[in-house]
Amino acid sequence: MGSIKNQMFSSYQKSEGLYDEIHDSNGEIKAIYKKLFDIYGEHSIKDYVKLNDKAKSSFFNQGITFQVYDKKKTQEKIFPFDLFPRIIGPKEWEIIEKGAIQRSKALNLFLWDIYHDKRIIKQGIVPMELISSSVNYLDQMNGIDPPGGIYNHISGTDIIKHNDGNYYVLEDNIRCPSGVSYVICNRTALKRALFGVFNHYKTCSVTNYAENLLDLLETVKPNGVDVPNVVVITPGMYNSAFYEHSYLAKTMGVELVEGRDLFVENDFVYMKTIRGPERVDVIYRRIDDAFIDPLEFRPDSSLGVPGLFAAYKKGNVTLANAPGTGVADDKAVYTYMPEIIKYYLKEEPILNNVRTFHCSRPDELKYVLEHISELVIKPVDEAGGYGISIGNRLSKKELDQVREQVKASPRKYVAQPIMSLSVHPTYIDSSRSFEQRHVDLRTFTVLGKEKEFVLKGGLTRVALQKGNLIVNSSQGGGSKDTWVLQK
Amino acid sequence: MPLEYAITYKAENTYENWVSDAHWQFLIVPEENSSQELISTDFTNSLNAINEPSINGYGFQTIRVHPKKSFKNITFEATSKVIKKEVNPFDFSLSDHHHSIYRHIESLEFKVDYESFLRKTYFTTIPENDSGLFRFNRFLSIFENLRALNQWTYDHIFFKTEVTDVNTTLYEIIKNRHGVCQDFTHLFCALARQNNIPARYVSGYLHQGNGYFGDSQMHAWAEVFIPEIGWMGFDPTNNLIANENHIKVAHGKDYFDCAPLKGVVFTTGSNETRHSVIVAGQQQQ
Numbered sequence: 001m002g003s004i005k006n007q008m009f010s011s012y013q014k015s016e017g018l019y020d021e022i023h024d025s026n027g028e029i030k031a032i033y034k035k036l037f038d039i040y041g042e043h044s045i046k047d048y049v050k051l052n053d054k055a056k057s058s059f060f061n062q063g064i065t066f067q068v069y070d071k072k073k074t075q076e077k078i079f080p081f082d083l084f085p086r087i088i089g090p091k092e093w094e095i096i097e098k099g100a101i102q103r104s105k106a107l108n109l110f111l112w113d114i115y116h117d118k119r120i121i122k123q124g125i126v127p128m129e130l131i132s133s134s135v136n137y138l139d140q141m142n143g144i145d146p147p148g149g150i151y152n153h154i155s156g157t158d159i160i161k162h163n164d165g166n167y168y169v170l171e172d173n174i175r176c177p178s179g180v181s182y183v184i185c186n187r188t189a190l191k192r193a194l195f196g197v198f199n200h201y202k203t204c205s206v207t208n209y210a211e212n213l214l215d216l217l218e219t220v221k222p223n224g225v226d227v228p229n230v231v232v233i234t235p236g237m238y239n240s241a242f243y244e245h246s247y248l249a250k251t252m253g254v255e256l257v258e259g260r261d262l263f264v265e266n267d268f269v270y271m272k273t274i275r276g277p278e279r280v281d282v283i284y285r286r287i288d289d290a291f292i293d294p295l296e297f298r299p300d301s302s303l304g305v306p307g308l309f310a311a312y313k314k315g316n317v318t319l320a321n322a323p324g325t326g327v328a329d330d331k332a333v334y335t336y337m338p339e340i341i342k343y344y345l346k347e348e349p350i351l352n353n354v355r356t357f358h359c360s361r362p363d364e365l366k367y368v369l370e371h372i373s374e375l376v377i378k379p380v381d382e383a384g385g386y387g388i389s390i391g392n393r394l395s396k397k398e399l400d401q402v403r404e405q406v407k408a409s410p411r412k413y414v415a416q417p418i419m420s421l422s423v424h425p426t427y428i429d430s431s432r433s434f435e436q437r438h439v440d441l442r443t444f445t446v447l448g449k450e451k452e453f454v455l456k457g458g459l460t461r462v463a464l465q466k467g468n469l470i471v472n473s474s475q476g477g478g479s480k481d482t483w484v485l486q487k
Numbered sequence: 488m489p490l491e492y493a494i495t496y497k498a499e500n501t502y503e504n505w506v507s508d509a510h511w512q513f514l515i516v517p518e519e520n521s522s523q524e525l526i527s528t529d530f531t532n533s534l535n536a537i538n539e540p541s542i543n544g545y546g547f548q549t550i551r552v553h554p555k556k557s558f559k560n561i562t563f564e565a566t567s568k569v570i571k572k573e574v575n576p577f578d579f580s581l582s583d584h585h586h587s588i589y590r591h592i593e594s595l596e597f598k599v600d601y602e603s604f605l606r607k608t609y610f611t612t613i614p615e616n617d618s619g620l621f622r623f624n625r626f627l628s629i630f631e632n633l634r635a636l637n638q639w640t641y642d643h644i645f646f647k648t649e650v651t652d653v654n655t656t657l658y659e660i661i662k663n664r665h666g667v668c669q670d671f672t673h674l675f676c677a678l679a680r681q682n683n684i685p686a687r688y689v690s691g692y693l694h695q696g697n698g699y700f701g702d703s704q705m706h707a708w709a710e711v712f713i714p715e716i717g718w719m720g721f722d723p724t725n726n727l728i729a730n731e732n733h734i735k736v737a738h739g740k741d742y743f744d745c746a747p748l749k750g751v752v753f754t755t756g757s758n759e760t761r762h763s764v765i766v767a768g769q770q771q772q
Contacts, residue, residue, distance in 0.1 A: 121595075122596055122599050128598060131602065136542075139544070140544025140545065141547070247528075264551075265553075266539055294749075299749055299750075299751070306512070306751050309543075310542060310551075314541075426654050455590075
C-alpha cells in the first residue's frame with residue numbers, strides 16, 4: 001500500500017497559515033500518522049462512512065447524549081464523533097502532562113493562599129479585585145483547611161496548538177469540568193469499529209481514569225475514616241452531563257446520588273439506603289457551589305443537601321472540588337497564571353498562556369475598543385462557550401453592540417488575540433470527504449494528597465462548521481479519539 | 488455592674504397543607520465575646536424533633552431542625568441566659584494623627600485584611616447618585632466621623648415598620664427615607680465602607696431599657712473597625728453607641744449572612760410565620 005494509491009485525502013484542501021496536525025510543513029504525512037494513514041487508505045470513503053455511522057448509532061443506543069440549553073427549549077443530542085483519531089507522540093505529551101500538573105498545583109496553592117494569608121494579593125502580584133469582585137469567592141471558606149490540602153481535585157485544562165506549533169492553554173476548568181466520559185466512549189467506539197489499528201500503535205489506556213480518580217479521592221478522606229464511602233452527586237437526569245455523572249459512578253463502583261438521597265445529622269452526612277442510613281465520607285459533586293446547601297448558600301436550591309457545608313466545615317466530609325474553588329476558574333485569574341506559577345512554584349510556566357487584555361484596566365480597555373475586530377471578547381464568568389464574540393467574524397453593527405456591552409461592564413470581559421487553532425482532517429458528511437477542522441484538547445488532571453494523575457489522552461474537540469473556532473459541544477462541536485503513544 | 492438577661496425567641500409556622508419535609512436553621516443564640524457570656528440556652532419545638540447545634544459558614548452557632556414526620560403547624564421556642572458586662576464605650580484614647588490613620592486604612596495590607604467588610608453587597612450598594620448623603624470630614628477622626636454618621640442616619644431615615652422588607656435595597660431606602668433597623672444598618676455600613684472603614688452588619692437583641700419588660704423583634708446594628716480602637720458597635724436606629732443593652736448573636740456583610748431563620752420547606756399552598764422576642768433584664772445581685 002503506497003501513498004500513491006491512497007485515496008483518503010484526494011480532495012483534502014490545505015489552507016495556508018493553518019497548522020495541520022497530520023501534515024508537516026512540506027505537505028507530507030507526519031511519521032506518527034503514516035501507519036494509520038496507510039491502514040485507513042486500504043478502505044474506500046464508502047467503507048469509512050459506513051463504519052462511522054455504525055459508531056454514531058452505537059453512541060445513540062447507549063444513550064451517550066448531552067443537552068443543549070437554548071432560550072426556547074432544551075435539546076438532547078449525540079456528541080458527533082469522528083473515527084479518524086488524533087495522535088500525540090510521547091515527547092509532546094510529556095510537555096502537556098507536566099504543564100497540566102504544574103498549573104493544577106499552582107492553582108491549588110493559589111486557592112490555599114487566597115483563603116488564608118492572601119500573600120499574593122498583599123504583595124501586589126495579583127489585584128484584590130480577583131477576590132473582591134468575584135461571585136465565586138466564598139467568604140465561608142476563609143481559614144478552612146480542606147482535607148489533604150486539596151481544592152481542585154479535578155481540573156480540565158483546555159489546550160490548543162497555535163500556528164506557531166506551540167501549545168497554549170485557553171482555560172483551566174476547575175468547577176465541574178465535563179467530558180472525561182466521552183474520552184473513554186470515543187476509545188470504545190473506535191475499538192469496536194476498527195480494532196486492527198490498535199495493533200500497530202502502542203496507545204496509552206484511558207479506561208483507567210475511574211480507578212485512578214477513586215484512588216486519589218480516597219487519599220483526601222476526612223480524618224479518622226478508614227475506608228471512605230465515596231459518592232457522586234448529580235443535579236439529576238436533566239443536567240447536560242448526566243450521562244457522565246452516571247458513567248463515573250458506575251465505573252468507580254460507587255453510588256450516584258441526588259441531593260434528596262443524602263441528609264445531614266449532627267454534622268455528618270448520610271445516604272438513605274434500604275439498609276438504613278449509611279455514612280458518606282467523600283462527595284464528588286457535580287453541583288455548583290451556590291446550590292450545594294440551601295441553608296448556607298442559595299436558599300431556593302432544591303439540588304443540594306441542607307447542612308452539608310456545616311459538615312464540611314467540621315471536617316466530616318470531603319467535597320471534590322472544594323467549595324469556593326470556582327474563584328480560580330475565572331478568565332481574569334487565568335491571565336495571571338504565569339505570575340501565579342512563578343510565585344508559588346518558583347518555576348517557569350511549561351505551557352504558554354494567551355496574551356490577555358483586562359477590560360477593567362482603562363489603558364487595556366482603550367486598546368480593546370480600538371482593536372475589537374482583531375480580538376476575541378470573552379465574558380469572565382460564563383462556561384461552555386456562551387457569550388464569546390470573535391471580532392473578525394462580526395459585522396460593523398455587531399461590533400458596535402459588543403463595544404457597548406464591554407463599555408457598560410468592563411470587569412465582565414477580557415479580550416485575547418484571535419488564536420489560530422490547529423486543524424485536523426475530519427470526515428464531513430455534507431462533502432463526503434475529509435476536510436480541515438479546528439481542534440483543541442481538554443486534559444484531565446486529578447490531584448490527591450501528595451499524588452497526582454493525568455489521563456493519558458483527552459478530549460479532542462472539533463469545530464464542525466468550516467472555519468469555526470468554538471469547539472464546545474454546546475456550540476455544535478464534535479470529538480475525536482485522542483491517542484497518546486507510549487514511550 | 489453585670490446585667491443578666493433572659494431572652495425568649497418564639498416562632499410559629501403554619502401551613503395550609505401538609506409539609507412532607509422541612510429543614511430549618513436558626514441563628515438566634517447569643518455569641519460569647521468579651522462583653523457577654525452565654526450562661527445557658529434551651530431550645531424546644533412542638534414536634535419534639537431533634538435540635539442539632541452546629542456552626543455556620545461564618546463561625547456562629549446555629550440550631551438545625553429536621554422533623555421526621557409530616558405536620559401543618561410547628562412552634563419553636565429558645566430561651567438564652569446571658570450576662571452582659573457594663574462597658575464604657577469611651578474607654579479609649581485617640582492619637583491626633585488623623586492623617587496617618589487615614590493613610591493606614593488606604594494601605595493594601597489593610598484593605599486585604601478587611602476586604603469582606605469593605606465590599607459592596609446587594610444590600611449595601613449606594614445608588615450612583617449619592618448627592619445629599621453623609622460625607623466624611625477628613626479633618627476629624629474616624630470615630631468622630633462615625634458618630635456623626637450615626638446621628639445623620641438616625642436623622643435622615645424615619646423609623647417605620649411594614650414599609651420595607653428583607654429584600655429592600657438602599658435605592659428605595661434613600662428615596663423614601665423610611666425603614667426599620669435593618670435598613671438603617673445597611674445604610675450606615677454602606678457609607679462607612681464607602682469611606683474605607685470596615686463595617687459589619689450585626690444581628691442581635693436589644694433590651695429596651697433597664698427594668699423594662701419589653702418585647703420586640705430581633706434588632707440590627709453595625710460594628711465598624713477603627714484603627715487604635717478595634718471593632719465598635721453603632722446603633723443608627725437609636726443613635727446609640729452599642730452598650731450593655733445590645734446582645735449580639737452574629738455578624739456578616741449584610742442581613743443575608745445573619746438571617747435569624749433559614750428554611751427549606753416542601754409543601755404547597757400558603758403559609759404564615761410569626762416571630763416574637765422578649766428580652767427580660769435584671770441586675771445581678
